[in-house]
Amino acid sequence: xxxxxxxxxxxxxxxxxxxxxFFATRPINPAARYTVDLAIDELFSNMVKYNAHxxxxxxxxxxxxxxxxxxxxxxxxxxxxxxTQPRPVDITLSAEERPIGGLGIHLVKQMVDSLEYHHKDGxxxxxFTKLTGNDDA
Amino acid sequence: xxxxxxxxxxxxxLSGRLDTAQCAKAQAFxxxxxxxxxxxxxxxxxxxxxxxxxxxxxxxxxxxxxxxxKIINVNNHIHDIFRFSGFDKIFRIERGTH
Numbered sequence: 001x002x003x004x005x006x007x008x009x010x011x012x013x014x015x016x017x018x019x020x021x022f023f024a025t026r027p028i029n030p031a032a033r034y035t036v037d038l039a040i041d042e043l044f045s046n047m048v049k050y051n052a053h054x055x056x057x058x059x060x061x062x063x064x065x066x067x068x069x070x071x072x073x074x075x076x077x078x079x080x081x082x083x084t085q086p087r088p089v090d091i092t093l094s095a096e097e098r099p100i101g102g103l104g105i106h107l108v109k110q111m112v113d114s115l116e117y118h119h120k121d122g123x124x125x126x127x128f129t130k131l132t133g134n135d136d137a
Numbered sequence: 138x139x140x141x142x143x144x145x146x147x148x149x150x151l152s153g154r155l156d157t158a159q160c161a162k163a164q165a166f167x168x169x170x171x172x173x174x175x176x177x178x179x180x181x182x183x184x185x186x187x188x189x190x191x192x193x194x195x196x197x198x199x200x201x202x203x204x205x206x207k208i209i210n211v212n213n214h215i216h217d218i219f220r221f222s223g224f225d226k227i228f229r230i231e232r233g234t235h
Contacts, residue, residue: 009158013138016154034183034214041185045157091223095196103222104186110221 002061002072007048012041015060022062028069029133035111036069036130042104043126046083047075054078066134068113073126080119083108083126140180141166148209149173152180155188163191172202179210179233184218196228205229 001022005011019037028036040060047058059074089106109115112128119125139159140152149170155163167173173195196206210233211219219225 012156012158031214031217034217037183038185038218041156045185045187091221092226093223095193095200095227098193098227100190100193101186103189107186107218107221111217 001063002059004057004059005044007052007054007056007058009045009048011048011058012044015040015044018060019062022064026064026069027132027134032069032130032133036071039108039112039128039130040071040073042108043073043083043128046104047073047078047124050081051075051078064132066132068129068131070127070129075124077122078119078124081124082117082119084115084117139163143170144177147173148175148177150177150180152182154183155181155191156183156185157187160187160191163188164194167191167195172199172204174199174204174207176206176208177210178208178212178215181215182212184215186222189218189222189224192224192228207231209233 003018005015016037019040023033044058054075054077056076059076061072063070083105087105089102108128113131114129116127117124138153139155139162141163142150144150151163192206199206207229209231211230212233216225216230216232219228219230
């Protein structure tokens, strides 16, 4: 199941509807679903924010089996930016010392089960997986 | 969608989803309010890193004024986000029963 969305934060609402539609017939643990929503939100928003002038749409695709869901985001006209590279975030800083922002990729890395980045022919592709948690007691 | 309003007892009540698209709305509300002390998350289902940024700005403002923010009725999923980001150490948090 795949769809393309306009490069805008306003696309997050139709993306959520698309995600709801996908999972309507595919069970997933609520915590895993939260992770899927968060990772899509963070990764899509980064594509909007840091590649704002690209004229291309952004692709979002889902694949699913009982054990895990695989999500693919495609930024068709983009410069390479490998999000899997280490970018340490100090989560021990006090509120006064904390910078605003910079937590999105950190959260994604903490919460998904696998994360890949590829760049080919000008297209950045991010693939993440999350266990569905359907066998949890 | 996000709804944000002031309750009768002064707490700020958020409901729905505080995602990247809704942060400007939350930020504008909190900027106009000044320095809130309690945020009620009982009906807030979701928060992203952009939402955390809104909370951090409000916390920095509150601390400059000599106070600090308390966030109440936090659901398990949002509490996980606080924990993964270290925000559970910089806010007073009360978990909800849901």
